[in-house]
Amino acid sequence: MVKYIGKRIVYMFITLFLIATVSFFLMQSLPGSPIASYSKLNETQRAIVEKKYGIDKPKPVQYAIYMKNLAKGDLGTSFAFKGKSVNDLLASRIKPSLILGAQAMVFGTLVGILLGMLAALKQNTFWDYGSTFFAILGISIPSFVFASLLQYWIASQWHLLPVGLWNDGWKSSVLPSLALAMGPLALSARFIRTEMIEVLSSDYITLAKAKGANGFEIAFKHAFRNALIPLITVLGPLAAGLVTGSLVVEQIFAIPGIGEQFVSSIMVNDHATIMGTTLLFSAFLIFIIFIVDILYGVIDPRIRLSGGKG
C-alpha cells in the first residue's frame, strides 16, 4: 500500500508537470499582450516593463524560469493586479469557493444518496417517481437557473436570505451552495438508485435475506456499500470542479471567488494568474482522483491497489 501511494504521488507530480508545460505554451499562443497598457507605453518603457516581467526572454528560457519558480511554489506576479503575487491572489479568493463547493458537495451528495436509496427501496412507488423526477430536473436545469430562481424568490421576494455579496456570514453562503448542490444531488440520486436496484436483485442479497438479515442491514451494509463505487467515480471530478469555483453562480451572487477570477484573468491575458489557476485546478483534480482510488479499496476490499499476489 505504501509503495502504491508513493508511486501514485510520483505520477501526480509528473502529471502536474506535463499540465504546466502544455498550458504554458498554449497560453503563450493566446493573442494579445499581458500588459494592458501596452499601447500607452513607449519603446523604452516597453523594453523595461518586459524585462521586469521577464517576458523579453526567449520562450524556452521563460519556461525554464517559470518551472524553477514553480518548484519553489512561487506562481509569479500577476499582470492585472499590479505587483501582487499570484499566490496571494489565489489564497484570498479560494476561500469562498472552497466553502461553497464543500457545502454544496456534502449537502448535495447526502440528500442525493437518501433520495436514491428511497427510490430504490420503494421501487415503482410514488417515492421512486418523485425522486426520479427531481433528479431529472436537477440534471437538466443548469445551476444558474436554480441560482436565479433561489435569488429571486428566497432573497428578493421573501427576504429570507441575502440577494448576494459575501458579507453576511454563513447566510451569504446558503443560496449559492444550494444552487451548486443541485448537480451532485441529482447525480447521486440517479446513480444510487440504479446501482442499488441492481445490487438488491443479486444473489448475495437473496442469501443475506435467507440468512435472516434485516432490511436495514441489507440496505446499508450490503447494497449501499456496493452502490457507492460508481458514484464515487463520477463524484470525484465533480467535487474538484465545485470546490474550485463556479463562474456563473459566483457572478450571480457576486461572490469574490476564484471561478470568476479565472475567467477575468483570461479576458485580460493575465498569463501568470491563468497559469496559477489552471495548476491549482489540476492539482485539486489529481488529488481528488487519488483519494477516490484509495477509497475504492476501503469500500470494496476486492479492489486491489497494489498488484501483489493473493
Add this chain to the structure above:
Amino acid sequence: MKSKKWLLLMALTLVLSMFLAACGGSKEEDKPAADKDKEDDQATENPAEEDGEPDAEQVLYLEERNAIPSVDSAIVEDQVGFNVLNNVNEGLYRLNQENIAEPAMAAEEAEVSEDGLTYTFKLRDAKWSDDTPVTAEDFVFAWQRAIDPATGSPYGPFMMSGVIKNATEISEEKMEVSELGVKAIDEKTFEVTLERPVPYFLSLMSFGTFYPQKEEFVTSKGDAYATNSDGLLYNGPFILTDWDGTGDSWTYKKNEHYWDAENVKLDEIHVNVVKDSATAVKLYQDNKLDWARVTGDLAMQYRDDKEAVIEPETSVFYFKFNQERGGEKTPLANENIRKAIAKAFEKNDMADIVIADGSTPANFLVPTDFAFDENEKDFRDLSGDHLVYNVEEAQEHWKKGLEELGVDSLKLEILGGDTELSKKMDEYFKSQLEGNLEGLSISLKEVPFSVRLDLDTNQDYDIQVSGWGPDFQDPISFLDLFVTDGPNNLMSYSNSEYDKLIEDTKGELAVKPAERYEAFAKAEKILLEDDAAIAPIYQRSLVILQKPYYKGLVRHPFGADYSYKWAYVSGKK
C-alpha cells in the same frame, strides 16, 4: 353602505395615484431637458436635489464593476483605480461640483509666467493621513517617479511627454530623472516648467498621475507600496480601509486629516465588486446598494425607472477605416468608399433602439458637454455636424468609389468587441451597410478587448468599432489621436493640413484660445467631412439607479468618474 365606502376609497386612491403618476412623469420629462443645458453635473444630480438636511447616519453602499488593480498613482491606468485615487488622494487641483478645476493641495490659483511656461504653486497647509505635512518635495518625487521608465508607468510619459520639460527625453532614457522640469523651491512652493504653453495644464493637475507621493513612505514600503489599504498614505477626503489588494470589497472612511474635512459629510462608503448588472439591480432593489450601474440589456428596461438617472459620458465611438493592411492598400484607402460607409447607417435608431441606454447619435469626434471655449461656449456649437446619415449621398460615393477601384463588389470585415451590446451593434451595421450599399458584403469579427487591441496595434483589420474617453478637458485629447503616425492612429491616415493645424494649436496658437478653438473646428471638419478618416457613431451614456436619499454625487467628464467629497445621505428611512 359598506360597499359605498369602499367605492369612495377606491376612487380616492385612483385620483391620488393618477396625481402621483403625473408628478413622476413630469419629473422624467424635465430631466432630458436639463441634460441638454450642458453642465454634466446637473444631469447627475437627483431630481430632488434642492431639499434635504443630512441624516445622522452618513453611510453609503456602492458597487464597482471590477476589483482595484492598483492604487499607486504612477501605475494606475484603469477606471476603478482612478476613481479610488480621486477620492482618497488629491492633486494640486480638484474638479469641483461644476467640473471646473479649482485649487486643492494648492492654496490659491497658480502663478503663470507670461510666456505660459512656468507655473508656480503655493501649497496649502494640508496633511497626510499620518499627520505629516504635504510638501512640494512630495510632488517632485511622485512626478519623477511617474516619468522614470523603470517605474513602467503607463500614464506618466503619456501625460507628461511634450508637456513637462524634458519628460520625453527622460522616458526614453536620454536624460536623468532629476532633469524633469519640476522643482521644490521651498517646502510649500512647487514650480513646474513646461516644454510649451499648455492651455489645459491646470485641468491636468486634477488627474491621478499628478498626485503627490511621500518619498519616505514609498521607499519604506518598497514592493508593498500601495498593494493594500495599509500600504498607502492619504491626503484626500477619504481613507481606504479593508482592502487586501486583490479582494472584491473595500471601505472609504472619512479622512479626519483632510484639509477640507468639515465639508465632507459621509462617514463611510462600503464598496463591493458586482460584475453582473442583473445582480447589482437586485441588490439595489433589496436596499443592499444605494447606487448601481445598469448595463447591457437591462439598461433599456430600467432607463425609464423612477429612480433611474441617465449620465451622459464623454466617450465617443466611431469606425476606424484602416487604409493599409499587411503592407497593402485596402479599399478603404479610397475616400469615396469611406464616405459612403460613414453616411450609410442610420444613427438615431441605433442609439435609441439598439444601444438603448440613453446614448446619443454622434456626428462629431469631440463630444458634447465636454470642452468649452473661454466664453463657456460648447466646442460643439463652433464645429457643427459632420458625416450625417444620408443614403443618397452614400450611394453616390459608393458608385464613384467602386468605379475608381474598378470593381463592382467589395468584401470588408468589421472588427468589434465580444460583448452582447457590441454584437448587437455589429449586426445592425451589417444589415444597414449591406442594405444601403449594393455589392458590399460585411463579415463580422468579434473578439475580446485585449485581442482587439492587439489587432489594432498590428493594423490587422478593415473597419474597427473603436472608442475614446478623454484624459483631460481639451479637444486635443481627441484630435491628437489621428495625426500622421500618431500612436493611436494605426490606420495609415495622413493629412498634412490636419497635422499642421494640430501642431499649431500646440505651438503658436497655444496662447490664443479663440483661434485655437477655430483651428480645432477646422481640423475636425477635415478629419470627418473632408476625409472621412473615421466615421462617428455615438456618444455613450450610462443608466444609473440611485436612491433618492443619495445626494450630492458629482460625476466628472474626464479623469476619475466620481467625487464623493460632497455626497451625503438625506431622508433615508
